[in-house]
Amino acid sequence: MASARYLPCMGTVQANGIEIAYEQHGDSSGLPLLMVGGLGQQLVSWHPDLIRAVVRRGFQVVIYDNRDVGLSTHFDHLGRPDLVAAMSGDTDAAPYTLRDMAADAIGLMDAIGWESAHLFGVSMGGLIAQTAALDFPDRMRSLTSVSSTTGRCEVSRPTPDAAAVLLPPVATSREAFVASAEQVFNVIGSTEFPMDRAWIRTGAGLAWDRRYDPHGTARQLIAILAGEDRTPALARLTTPTLVVHGTTDPLVPVAGGRLTATAIPSAELLEIDGMGHDLPRQVWDRLLDKLDDVAHRGEVAVAGRRTPAV
16 A cells, blocks of 8 residues: 555645646655646656655655646637747747746745745746746746756757657547557657656546647647747856756757756756657656755755855
8 A cells, every 4th residue: 555645635726817736745844846847748647656756755746737738727718829820930929928837836836835946847847947947036946957948949949750749630539649649759759768658658548538638738839939048047047957858859959958057057967868858767766866966955055045144
């Protein structure tokens, strides 16, 4: 029988003017870690074994549905987004921005009573976490940006094959959606680590069962396309930072991670040979060792801010 410490607290809160669905894992005495998902990712898409591994490292983990996915607020009233126009450079009609999504994360922290937290963002989640660190520096203990970039176009372009699967055709059945998810990871997954097909299929099925919304995912993509180049702004970031990137990532090239690490003065870069745009089980220990390190640096920095000058 699983320990009670791993039974999640789950629910929905009002935050930043919307409803956000979340789960809280681990002991309340653990270090607060907010994990921010990528494009179209629901909270059920985080591998439960990864969450348990993070909890065992002494973190209290919160995962959540970004706006427009899962059980959080969907912006259906905005209608079908014009993705073709946005991908051609016309993002004036973006339904919301990455800054709005960063404010969602901070609003969730407010709602659950976290004064500050360590942020761990993957892909689009890395963009959101970086933006939150810039807009709300006093709420950050540390920043971990995985498979992400600064928003500078020349280092952020996917390969043609990866771009083609970014938004697959609209699925009309659970079976089609599950098959499509597996095909996506055939293209963007790691080259040197075996694909966990069973989990990909299970996670996709869970996401379909909660709420599949291709228009919501398209609106998130437009928010990414409308995002600014954060490279100059990241130079002022003092938050202890870890940047993680796979060397064979076809969706967000490793150059994006390298530029992120170069732009942030406090950043450490972990490049993982053969990792694509995924988090294979085989890299978890290396990743979590580095997460421990950056969280420790963050805790030291927070303690220093709280210690009065003599």
